[in-house]
Amino acid sequence: MENLSTLMGKYGEEGDKLLFKILNSGNYLEGMQDQQPGSNNNGNPVSGIASRIPDLTSFTRHISEKGLRYDLTVPFARFVVQHQNELVFPFKRYQIQPVWRADRPQKGRYREFFQCDVDVIGSPSLLYELELIQIIDDVFSRLGIETTTVFNNRKILAGIAEAIGAPEKLTDITVAIDKLDKTGLEKVCLELNERGLSDSAIAALQPVLLMEGRISDKITILEKLFQNSETGNKGIAELKQLLGLIKDLSLSNKWNFDVRLARGLNYYTGTIIEVKANDVSMGSICGGGRYDDLTGIFGLPGVSGVGISFGADRIYDVMNELNKFPDTILHTTKVLFANFGTEEEKFSLKLLSDIRKEGIASEIYPDSSKLKKQLEYASRKQIPFVVLIGKDEMENGLLTVKDLASGEQSRMSREEFISKLKK
């Protein structure tokens, strides 16, 4: 949970709408009855409780001051500022926690989901971008998911807007060109027009929209475009440096540079990264980028950070779809002690505790149900051994051990059984 003031305005226009707001505690409507009936933002009269409030925006602010975290990066920046005197910079941290978005759930989209964040704050060095890229590659290699990582740089996007004479239209341009592979060139140009971009600016944008092929070719086109754009050239320089570093890594997953990658979170200022799983229709399963001045908003200017976030739930969905979870994940218990009654239970519990001390996962059936039922339980849970201890076994001290895979049953001493399990 965070103060809404911490969260608002950090995620773009859409982001604010997607924040879950929490109602204040206590009698937050106190004093409201004296308010005059009013109107909403459009000047239309409003009724009900809202009519007692001068305007709805201030009403919302009045009843809700806290919200659920939308991501882990912004609260992290807040944390870094609050603890700036105790931290050693560059400060690294990872964090795995749920975040919430007030969105309509659908495939691969949840109202509550876990993010796994890795961030380094306090250095502008591109070496950290490189390390994060290595982490991404390592994580997905180990999980057995084939991915494609796409990079871009916000400075390049800003440079494009600058170069075509519409620097204030940066967001509109990025949102539109992001749709290029979905809707096609014509519709994108139409949308740009609707968003108030001049015909000449759209014409100047054409080479970027039509960009294809090798990275070096793309860079050449951009360099030509950026002749008078300082920001754009800085972006190109960063990109080149990063690409130079990546080339020596020999990553096992695919990667590419794509000017169409936009990313809506508006705190990004440099490198932006997005990872998608190949052969699965799912949104991005990991994303991130560099934010030069996120801490500045909270009172610590001039500190650059870079971070990525893995979407745990989507990664789970992808692994499920691709059958990447090993079957052995279901094999938990090695030994089940059948339960024949109170006396036998006591006897078994001692043994159970001894076997657990040997590091062998084991359990006892919770009540003295029919043996048929207990064996069925073991069978369905794929427990390999069931130990049967009844009157006979208690008297002669030997255990009856049933091997569920073969169905064979034999008597052995406690020590024999343990060494059998440890093989």
Place this chain on the structure above:
RNA sequence: GUGGUCGUAGCUCAGCUGGUUAGAGCGUCAGAUUGUGGCUCUGAAGGCCGUGGGUUCGAGUCCCAUCUUCCACCCCA
């Protein structure tokens, strides 16, 4: 936020242009087998047909509202 969609047994679903007692498979429970799982057979339990209203002699079925599910867009993990 916009558009669409779904809701019937624990689960997956069938139920025709409204018509008597709402079905199947799986699962659960009991038995065949009183200390022996998987396979088989026999039987049983289990339903305010999402909720509220309406039309009708009669509603799981038609109409309205509402909630929920899932999907697409927007956007994103």
